[in-house]
Amino acid sequence: MKTLALYPGSFDPITFGHLDILQRATELFDKVIVTIAINSRKETVFTGDEREALLKKCLKDKDWAKKVDIEQFSGLLVDFAKQKNAKTLVRGVRQISDFEYEFRMALTNRRLAPNVDTVFLMPNEHLTFISASLVKEVATWGGDLSSFVPEHVATALKEKMKRPEDSQ
Ligand code: PNS
Numbered sequence: 138m139k140t141l142a143l144y145p146g147s148f149d150p151i152t153f154g155h156l157d158i159l160q161r162a163t164e165l166f167d168k169v170i171v172t173i174a175i176n177s178r179k180e181t182v183f184t185g186d187e188r189e190a191l192l193k194k195c196l197k198d199k200d201w202a203k204k205v206d207i208e209q210f211s212g213l214l215v216d217f218a219k220q221k222n223a224k225t226l227v228r229g230v231r232q233i234s235d236f237e238y239e240f241r242m243a244l245t246n247r248r249l250a251p252n253v254d255t256v257f258l259m260p261n262e263h264l265t266f267i268s269a270s271l272v273k274e275v276a277t278w279g280g281d282l283s284s285f286v287p288e289h290v291a292t293a294l295k296e297k298m299k300r301p302e303d304s305q
Contacts, residue, residue, distance in 0.1 A: 140165075142225040142256070145172040145214050147269065149181040150290045151192045154267040157260040158229035163204040165256075170221060176211035182273060182297050185209040191290050215250035226255045231265040273298070 144162055148155060148171070162169045171192060175185035183191065189207050196202035210217040218226065226246065228239055236257075243255035259265075272285045276298045282291035 139167040140225070141168045141170070141221065141223045142166040142227045143170050143172045143214070143218055143221065143223045144227045145174060145210075145217075146228075147179055147181060148173050148188050148192060149179070149183055149269050150188060150272070150286060150294060151195055152264075152267050152269055152272055152286050152290075153284075154229060154231065154260045154264040155269075156195055156287075157264050158227065158258050159205065160199075160201050161258050161260075162227045163201045166204070166225070166227075168204055168206065169227065170206045170208055170223065172214070172217060173207065173209045174211070174214070175209045182294070187293070191293060194289050195287050213249065215246050215253050218250060218253050224252055224254065226253060228255055228257055229260055230257045231260060231268070 142162055142165070144159055146155065159169065159171060173185055173188050173192070181188070186209075189209060192207055196205055214226065218224070226243070228243070230236055230239055239255075239257065246253055246255060267285050272282060273294070275285070276282060276291070276294040279295075282294065286294065
C-alpha cells in the first residue's frame with residue numbers, strides 16, 4: 138500500500154526551510170501533497186496561485202519532487218485530508234517555541250479527525266531560524282535573501298515589497 142502525507146502551510150513564500158522539510162517527507166512517504174492554505178485568516182503577500190507557481194519552480198529539476206503534488210485548499214485541513222484519503226500531516230518544527238502551537242494544532246486536528254495524525258520533522262539545523270515572516274521583514278528593508286529563499290522567490294518578494302517611495 139502506498140503511503141501518502143499532506144504537508145500543509147501558508148508557504149507565503151516558500152523558504153529553504155520548507156524545501157528541506159518537504160524533501161525529508163518524500164524520503165518517508167510515497168507521495169506528499171504540499172497543501173497550500175488559501176483562506177487562512179492570515180493576510181498573505183502572495184495569492185494562492187502565486188505561492189503555487191513559486192513552489193513549482195523550486196521543484197523543477199529536483200529528482201525527489203517526482204513524489205510531490207501541489208494543491209491549494211480552503212476550509213478545514215482535516216476535511217481536505219479526508220477528501221484525499223490522507224492519514225498523515227507533516228509539519229516542520231524548528232525549535233521548542235514552535236512546538237506549543239504545533240502541538241495544539243495537531244491535537245485539534247486529531248480531535249476533529251481521530252484517524253489523522255501529525256508527524257513533526259526537523260529541518261537541517263542551519264535552517265532552523267528561517268521563517269517566512271522574517272524573510273518578509275528582511276525583504277521589506279532590502280536585505281540579502283539569498284540564504285533564506287531561492288533566487289526566483291527573492292525576486293518575486295522584492296517586487297511585492299516595493300514601497301511607493303522606492304520608485305520615485
Ligand atoms: O504555515 P502556517 O501558516 O503555519 O500553516 C498553518 C495552517 C495553514 C496549516 C493552519 O492554519 C491550517 O491548517 N489552516 C486551515 C484551517 C484549519 O484546519 N484549522 C484547524 C487547525 S487548528
